[in-house]
Amino acid sequence: MAPVTENKDRQHEPSQSGGEGHIHISNPHLEKIKEDILYHFDLGTYTHDFTALFGDVKFVCVGGSPWRMKAFAQYITGELKLGDPKDDIANICAGTDRYAMYKVGPVLAISHGMGIPSISIMLHELIKLLYHSKCTDVTVIRIGTSGGIGIDPGSVVITNQSVNSCFKPQFEQIILGKTVIRCTELESELAQELLQCSQEINEFNTVIGSTMCTLDFYEGQARLDGAICSYTEEEKMQYLNAAYEAGIRNIEMESSVFAAMCKISGLRAAVVCVTLLNRLDGDQISSSHEVLLEYQQRPQKLVGYFIKKRISQV
Structure with a gap:
């Protein structure tokens, strides 16, 4: 069976949220889901107000280790002068042991574990989180x-x-x-x-x-x-x-x-x-x-x- 190469042009179609800079959701089936549960983040569209929680996010930094991403969140807290970098920061995903997530102003820091399967699961739920939150012009960096x-x-x-x-x-x-x-x-x-x-x-x-x-x-x-x-x-x-x-x-x-x-x-x-x-x-x-x-x-x-x-x- 011959491999299927996805059309590059398809990757730049307008998103469901409309307009340049918005998140593209390439899954029409999501429109039929009443509540989207991001299971591995312990978040859901009925239980959480995504826009209020994450609507201002412009930068997402991801890395393998939960400890390293917490350290990054504390570091960026000091760099952006949004608090004391020595203070503890709450893990938004504390209800699960799969990933850790920290928010500092417009910056989201998330662990993704090791290897393609682990980061793939995280990315599916991150992309949906950004979409549900109506985020725009987001830059994602793996460190x-x-x-x-x-x-x-x-x-x-x-x-x-x-x-x-x-x-x-x-x-x-x-x-x-x-x-x-x-x-x-x-x-x-x-x-x-x-x-x-x-x-x-x-x-x-x-x-x-x-x-x-x-x-x-x-x-x-x-x-x-x-x-x-x-x-x-x-x-x-x-x-x-x-x-x-x-x-x-x-x-x-x-x-x-x-x-x-x-x-x-x-x-x-x-x-x-x-x-x-x-x-x-x-x-x-x-x-x-x-x-x-x-x-x-x-x-x-x-x-x-x-x-x-x-x-x-x-």
């Missing part, structure tokens, strides 16, 4: 960690496109027994804007490059230290060097579905990940806890600066 390819640990990679393990810029999903292929390009103008912000901060190396999104952490990323390994070290190095030659600068596990779903939904999106090691030098992370903690703060610092700058221009 996280990754393995670098050919760049120093601690470097920040801004993704221009997410590629699969065959270096193709596409996300494949089986729907009703058919392979559906979706585009994974990210907005170049937003990537350049983030790069300019990093240059203004001038504290760490930042590059724009392709990001390889894999289905697992070990064999899918050509590691030699998993419980199962079916290739030689030479084959591993040939593969990683070929990835570098293809313009890939880091590897993680969420960017492909993130890019595809945001594109279909009319959301400006970016992926900003710090590299914890150079995979051409080895497979295991050896930096100290203190060094890794500082590395993990770099995407948060860059995105925080970007948000402050955007708000100041309004």
Whole structure:
């Protein structure tokens, strides 16, 4: 059965809410649902006033760890001068153990767990949340960690496109027994804007490059230290060097579905990940806890600066 490639033009049709800058909901069946329950957020359209709670959201920052997203929410609280960054912030999704969500002014911070299935579930419910809340002109940024390819640990990679393990810029999903292929390009103008912000901060190396999104952490990323390994070290190095030659600068596990779903939904999106090691030098992370903690703060610092700058221009 031949794969189905979705028409790129279809991804830019007017949304049900109407007009440019609105959220596109590509599901006509939602109109027949009396109450939309966002089960994994513990939110529902009958039990919560979405517009009152989230209508002012302009920036959504997502990352794998609940702890890291709470830390980002506290950080942005201080950066936007909306309170004491040391104060505790309530988890909006406290009624579930799947995801954590924090709101600071126009910024929403949400954890998404690890891997494509976990972030996909979160994104379905996030997109519906933004739609029900009548949000407009929303920018969504994934901030996280990754393995670098050919760049120093601690470097920040801004993704221009997410590629699969065959270096193709596409996300494949089986729907009703058919392979559906979706585009994974990210907005170049937003990537350049983030790069300019990093240059203004001038504290760490930042590059724009392709990001390889894999289905697992070990064999899918050509590691030699998993419980199962079916290739030689030479084959591993040939593969990683070929990835570098293809313009890939880091590897993680969420960017492909993130890019595809945001594109279909009319959301400006970016992926900003710090590299914890150079995979051409080895497979295991050896930096100290203190060094890794500082590395993990770099995407948060860059995105925080970007948000402050955007708000100041309004």
